[in-house]
Amino acid sequence: MSETYDTSNKGLSIASLVMGILGVLGYWTGFLLIFSILAIVFAALCMKRKQGIKGFAITGLVLGIVSLSIWVIVMVFAAGILGLAALFAV
Numbered sequence: 001m002s003e004t005y006d007t008s009n010k011g012l013s014i015a016s017l018v019m020g021i022l023g024v025l026g027y028w029t030g031f032l033l034i035f036s037i038l039a040i041v042f043a044a045l046c047m048k049r050k051q052g053i054k055g056f057a058i059t060g061l062v063l064g065i066v067s068l069s070i071w072v073i074v075m076v077f078a079a080g081i082l083g084l085a086a087l088f089a090v
Contacts, residue, residue: 003050013052013060016042020063024070032071039064 016039023035043061046052 003054008051010052010056012042012046012049013054013056016046016060016064017056018060020060020067023067024063026067032067036064036068036071040068
């Protein structure tokens with residue numbers, strides 16, 4: 001079964017893709033969390049409304065999830081390092 005998407009309004013799918021790319025590349029600047037969440041939200045809206053380019057929306061969703069996962073892993077790792085530093089500082 002093929003889903004029909006309205007390709008006349010491509011804004012959400014392109015925004016999702018761009019935010020996903022910026023989320024993956026944005027970990028240097030600290031904006032990773034914002035871009036990742038926006039990529040996921042824009043992709044979800046695009047898929048719900050069935051507007052835009054489905055491939056762009058899926059790619060934006062995947063990149064948003066990957067970059068959000070990277071952020072969570074880095075934060076857990078940083079908390080572990082800080083915990084170990086506090087443990088050995090005593």
